[in-house]
Amino acid sequence: MTKLTLSRTIQAPADRVWDILADFGGVHNFHPMVDTSPITNGQDTGLGAERCCELYNGTKVNEVITSFDPGRRNIGITVNQPDPPITAMTGEFTVTPLGDSGCEVLAIMEYGLIDGALGKEQIDGLRGMMEGAVESVLKGLDDHAVTGAIIGNGGMHQSSPAGATA
Numbered sequence: 133m134t135k136l137t138l139s140r141t142i143q144a145p146a147d148r149v150w151d152i153l154a155d156f157g158g159v160h161n162f163h164p165m166v167d168t169s170p171i172t173n174g175q176d177t178g179l180g181a182e183r184c185c186e187l188y189n190g191t192k193v194n195e196v197i198t199s200f201d202p203g204r205r206n207i208g209i210t211v212n213q214p215d216p217p218i219t220a221m222t223g224e225f226t227v228t229p230l231g232d233s234g235c236e237v238l239a240i241m242e243y244g245l246i247d248g249a250l251g252k253e254q255i256d257g258l259r260g261m262m263e264g265a266v267e268s269v270l271k272g273l274d275d276h277a278v279t280g281a282i283i284g285n286g287g288m289h290q291s292s293p294a295g296a297t298a
Contacts (some may be wrong), residue, residue, distance in 0.1 A: 144235065166186070181197045224238070
């Protein structure tokens with residue numbers, strides 16, 4: 133398994149950022165690749181909640197919460213049946229307060245590949261693509277938490293709350 137670890141400091145209270153992450157069906161509000169993200173099992177959050185992320189490119193990704201600790205502001209997510217050459221994919225987010233008005237979000241992604249399916253250059257390229265994707269998710273989370281704007285395709289603000297500027 134390949135493991136990526138990235139973090140971002142966000143100038144919003146940790147509780148606000150945690151609430152955004154814990155709203156499992158609301159990932160489309162900040163994820164720049166997700167168009168819609170309906171809950172599929174009737175459970176909005178917590179261990180076992182499931183969603184179907186419908187991406188702007190037409191792909192669907194089914195995910196489930198596999199760990200959930202509101203006290204630590206930690207959520208773990210597993211992708212069900214990822215597309216080849218990926219055999220397994222998990223993500224984990226932890227929100228740590230930095231004073232009253234800011235926090236750090238630690239994102240850990242792990243993924244496995246079919247043995248021998250890709251050459252070294254392809255594996256390195258996939259790693260770079262995955263790092264870029266996680267960075268864009270963290271940026272979208274930052275933008276949404278700070279401005280309240282809905283983050284759309286490619287990270288563009290789709291809407292802003294009344295009176296706010298994007």
